[in-house]
Amino acid sequence: MRLVLFYHVAGAELHDALQVVRENRPDASIGLVVEAIDMMEPYISRLVEARVVDGVLPLNLRLDVFMAAIDLLMKGGEHFPSALLGRLSNRPTTQLEPSLYQTKSVDAARANALKLRRNSMAALTTREVQILDLICKGTQNKIIADKLHLSENTVKVHVRNIYKKMNVRNRTEAASRFFNDTSESSDLSGRWPH
Known part of the structure; x- marks a missing residue:
């Protein structure tokens, strides 16, 4: 498994699902599929700011761009639309719950996976x-x-x-x-x- 995409998953459920993926597949990319950038929940925005996820794919992207973004995520890259990053840079920063990465082994596995992918x-x-x-x-x-x-x-x-x-x-x-x-x-x- 190289890529996990989440779509229509509520904050608490998403938190648990992200934790399971990171514990079992720390090298897998994680993407969030959203209706549109301006409809993102605050929790999802915090995940993006903290780079807990590797990409955000709005459904209003052209199909070829959407598929290219999926391809990029599968190959270890990141995809964050510039409109999203611009919105986030104008907001005050908030902290994520520390329990998202609650064990040292998950932290270490994630760090090793990121080293492999940050090539x-x-x-x-x-x-x-x-x-x-x-x-x-x-x-x-x-x-x-x-x-x-x-x-x-x-x-x-x-x-x-x-x-x-x-x-x-x-x-x-x-x-x-x-x-x-x-x-x-x-x-x-x-x-x-x-």
Whole structure:
């Protein structure tokens, strides 16, 4: 299990569910699916502020963006819409209940999982992850550009940025690093996520 998405789960139930996931699968990403950013409960906002969850997916996102965000979360990245982060930065900070991470073993497991996931993949944007996904399938820049409705030059810029962020020199190294990074943080090592 690499990703757990919660939708329509009340605060107390969500608290318990998050604790169970973190105790049993500390390396799994956790996302919250919400109706819209402006409809988020205060408890969920506090979870986001404390980065207890790895992403928030509003249902009013375009489907391709929503799926790219899920893909990003499955690969160990984070997805927090800029509108959400802007709203949270304008509010006074509040503290989460300390019982969310109540044992040292859960803390240690979470810290180790975060170290594994805070690699070069986490630095990639959603668009870069889409392009990396196609690179790993052996797709040429021209075809990537056509599929994503971009110019070939824009794809080349994204590819250069991917190489720089992943500290690789070519497509083969990028694909190798991608598969090694995702298999280390997954029970499905060696399997492609699609």
